Amino acid sequence: AQTVTQSQPEMSVQEAETVTLSCTYDTSENNYYLFWYKQPPSRQMILVIRQEAYKQQNATENRFSVNFQKAAKSFSLKISDSQLGDTAMYFCAASPNDYKLSFGAGTTVTVRA
Amino acid sequence: KAGVTQTPRYLIKTRGQQVTLSCSPISGHRSVSWYQQTPGQGLQFLFEYFSETQRNKGNFPGRFSGRQFSNSRSEMNVSTLELGDSALYLCASSLADRAHSPLHFGNGTRLTVT
Numbered sequence: 001a002q003t004v005t006q007s008q009p010e011m012s013v014q015e016a017e018t019v020t021l022s023c024t025y026d027t028s029e030n031n032y033y034l035f036w037y038k039q040p041p042s043r044q045m046i047l048v049i050r051q052e053a054y055k056q057q058n059a060t061e062n063r064f065s066v067n068f069q070k071a072a073k074s075f076s077l078k079i080s081d082s083q084l085g086d087t088a089m090y091f092c093a094a095s096p097n098d099y100k101l102s103f104g105a106g107t108t109v110t111v112r113a
Numbered sequence: 114k115a116g117v118t119q120t121p122r123y124l125i126k127t128r129g130q131q132v133t134l135s136c137s138p139i140s141g142h143r144s145v146s147w148y149q150q151t152p153g154q155g156l157q158f159l160f161e162y163f164s165e166t167q168r169n170k171g172n173f174p175g176r177f178s179g180r181q182f183s184n185s186r187s188e189m190n191v192s193t194l195e196l197g198d199s200a201l202y203l204c205a206s207s208l209a210d211r212a213h214s215p216l217h218f219g220n221g222t223r224l225t226v227t
Contacts, residue, residue, distance in 0.1 A: 035215075037218075042220060043201060043203075043220050043221045043223075044218055044219065044220045044221070045203060045205070045216075045218035046218070047215050047216070047217075050215060091156065093156075099144055099146045099161045099168075099169070099205070099207060099209070099216060100146070100158050100161060100169050100171075101148075101156075101158065101216070102158070103155055103156035103157075104155075105155050106155065
């Protein structure tokens with residue numbers, strides 16, 4: 001079983017600046033996957049970035065990058081050059097496979113113009 | 114390619130009734146998962162289907178059930194509705210043809226139980 005903790009309920013950032021969302025997790029699995037999903041007001045969950053735990057290299061996806069610290073069980077998301085369209089709820093998730101995800105409580109990110 | 118389609122988008126039901134939600138996965142996707150999202154409990158895994166078989170189930174009572182058809186479309190049923198079943202129900206599909214296939218979510222069905 002996995003548990004995921006997001007300790008920041010809300011974050012606010014000025015447009016074009018950088019914001020970092022924190023996430024810690026606990027798992028008994030030897031191999032697992034970590035995800036960040038974005039949920040805008042449209043309600044659709046959109047995959048932002050995905051990390052396989054056995055890979056040392058931090059995943060990046062355009063303006064989104066992660067800092068994966070396996071020993072510390074930490075998986076933070078950095079959004080660079082924030083845009084108004086980044087305003088959404090962001091969920092961190094962990095899974096031993098790709099379909100049974102355990103989600104954190106979410107962080108609401110507001111990008112200010 | 115069309116995304117994951119969930120119908121209906123909104124539903125209002127009365128306590129004690131039953132409800133069926135539908136999910137059409139992305140073409141070619143064989144795995145369908147269901148999640149419940151509430152303000153209090155967050156996002157919780159309900160179950161996952163692959164090739165018409167339930168492969169995994171979350172910690173929900175037996176009132177929650179599902180099935181998958183041969184065309185990979187899936188339905189979720191909740192019987193004897195309770196007020197606490199009010200939630201956004203999200204369906205997600207994936208290829209599931211290799212070790213890691215990311216989930217693609219639909220827009221969800223908002224269920225309100227009165």
